[in-house]
Amino acid sequence: MDIAAVLLGADGKVRTDDDFVFFNNPKAPGVALVSDEAITVDLAALPADVHRILITGSTEAQCKNFSDVASIQVDTRGSSQQLSFVPTGLTTETVLQLVALYRRGTGWRLDAVGQGYSAGLAAFAAEHGIDVDNDEPRSAPVPEAPVPSPAPTISFEKVSVSLTKDSPDKTARIDLRKSQGDPSWVLTVGLEWDGRGAKYDDSGKVKKYGEGDLDVYFFCRNEETNDYVVISGEPNHRGGLETWPHIYHYGDSAGPGKGKKAAVEQVRVIPHENGDLLVNVYQSVDNGAGAIDTFGKPRVAIRYGKAGKDGLPGPDADEILVFVGNGKNSFWATIAHIDVQDGVLTVDGETRYSKTLSERMPGLDTDGQWMQRPKSGPKGRSKKANKGIGLDKYCGKCEPGPKKRR
Numbered sequence: 001m002d003i004a005a006v007l008l009g010a011d012g013k014v015r016t017d018d019d020f021v022f023f024n025n026p027k028a029p030g031v032a033l034v035s036d037e038a039i040t041v042d043l044a045a046l047p048a049d050v051h052r053i054l055i056t057g058s059t060e061a062q063c064k065n066f067s068d069v070a071s072i073q074v075d076t077r078g079s080s081q082q083l084s085f086v087p088t089g090l091t092t093e094t095v096l097q098l099v100a101l102y103r104r105g106t107g108w109r110l111d112a113v114g115q116g117y118s119a120g121l122a123a124f125a126a127e128h129g130i131d132v133d134n135d136e137p138r139s140a141p142v143p144e145a146p147v148p149s150p151a152p153t154i155s156f157e158k159v160s161v162s163l164t165k166d167s168p169d170k171t172a173r174i175d176l177r178k179s180q181g182d183p184s185w186v187l188t189v190g191l192e193w194d195g196r197g198a199k200y201d202d203s204g205k206v207k208k209y210g211e212g213d214l215d216v217y218f219f220c221r222n223e224e225t226n227d228y229v230v231i232s233g234e235p236n237h238r239g240g241l242e243t244w245p246h247i248y249h250y251g252d253s254a255g256p257g258k259g260k261k262a263a264v265e266q267v268r269v270i271p272h273e274n275g276d277l278l279v280n281v282y283q284s285v286d287n288g289a290g291a292i293d294t295f296g297k298p299r300v301a302i303r304y305g306k307a308g309k310d311g312l313p314g315p316d317a318d319e320i321l322v323f324v325g326n327g328k329n330s331f332w333a334t335i336a337h338i339d340v341q342d343g344v345l346t347v348d349g350e351t352r353y354s355k356t357l358s359e360r361m362p363g364l365d366t367d368g369q370w371m372q373r374p375k376s377g378p379k380g381r382s383k384k385a386n387k388g389i390g391l392d393k394y395c396g397k398c399e400p401g402p403k404k405r406r
Helices: 121-127
Strands: 002-008 031-035 038-041 052-058 074-077 082-085 095-104 107-117 160-163 171-175 185-193 206-208 215-222 227-231 247-249 263-269 275-282 299-306 318-323 332-341 344-348 395-397
Touching (some): 002 038, 095 121, 160 171, 171 318, 185 332
Parallel strands (some): 160 318
Antiparallel strands (some): 031 038, 215 227, 215 275
């Protein structure tokens, strides 16, 4: 196979065609093709506007697929480290992304990618902004058949967003594809709060954690069947990662944690394209009336990144925080609506409240739109009086939305 390297900017595209390093263009700033089997990368010599180096292989000039290649091993050697990667499961691909180096903070990281293109060099080139008309490897013919629309560019930018009632745009996004299939990346969604009556200094740092409990329910809708299920920290309702909706609840938090840390109720999520997730917060009848956002800056936290020692997203993880927007006496608040499409997670951070004095939990209709008071949805109730179970039902069918006028 023929190996090559592509220098990409922050937009996932080459700056010029000279950023495609192969046998007819063996050098670019910081990158050089030194043999048929080796490419060198000098990270210190790379231009500042190069954010990613993608190393590729191609069998197109040989009129072969990667299923015809007996074995492939990628060896990456640095001054003090050597890593090997063996791509597997290859069939009709003729272009293969092997590994990639990308900027993270002030340093660089290495991804073992192993993803291919059956549509060939033309599709690969179109996605990365390369003009193949003048740079065809070893006269390999460019297919004249229509080229499929290029896949959306993956965003590798670190996400750190806070959504409040004053945010002009109440949405934020995380590109889940940046993990490149690495199973060590973890997605968590949860509610954090500092306790009712928490005290803060002038800089916003907590001086005293308050008391008080909030109940958090994760309403999950299956977009294909319109079934719904509610996940909570209550026994028998914590869910599991093995079956839909592929969510596991870590358990109830009755107040600030050890070391006076914020109270946290969260779930681990394996994201899927066929589901919606609502984060619903219940001001339990056992707590009495009062605005939900008096519980010490309650916020939904969505984090995505490589797992640390505790199995949760590490310090470099992407983070979206959604804060409750105002003070109402409604029993329920939906603080976030989360959806995944084409590998991108979108958070709708507009806080919505249930009907005043209504115990009925907000939900989603069959079109995935928020419903303030689903007729057949769950109702909140006293945990003290019902053996710790806060809803009267935890699953069912989403209802049709309002009829549209013609």
